[in-house]
Amino acid sequence: MPVLCMVRPSVYSHWCEGCQACHSFNVHELSRDGHVLGFDGDLDRPSIGEPVRHEQQDGRLCEYLLRGGVLYYLESCSHALAGQSRALIDCPH
Numbered sequence: 142m143p144v145l146c147m148v149r150p151s152v153y154s155h156w157c158e159g160c161q162a163c164h165s166f167n168v169h170e171l172s173r174d175g176h177v178l179g180f181d182g183d184l185d186r187p188s189i190g191e192p193v194r195h196e197q198q199d200g201r202l203c204e205y206l207l208r209g210g211v212l213y214y215l216e217s218c219s220h221a222l223a224g225q226s227r228a229l230i231d232c233p234h
């Protein structure tokens with residue numbers, strides 16, 4: 142089982158333990174700094190070049206780096222895993 146699922150071409154999703162939800166990202170999306178996210182194409186041990194930011198409708202924030210299949214949550218996250226890291230688990234889809 143890969144840890145990333147392709148939702149549609151160039152859009153991938155993964156499970157987030159901090160949010161207890163799936164996040165999806167578009168590899169052509171831009172980060173806040175205006176850089177393309179830069180996914181390396183590895184579905185088993187993925188890396189993304191830029192920090193990924195997910196803002197929920199209720200104002201909660203999840204922000205992380207993804208390197209070699211490990212999520213490094215930034216301190217800015219609203220959830221309990223802020224500042225911690227977690228290996229991605231198999232995509233539940």
Ligand SMILES: [Zn+2]
Pocket residue numbers: 157158159160161164195203204
């Ligand atoms: Zn999250």
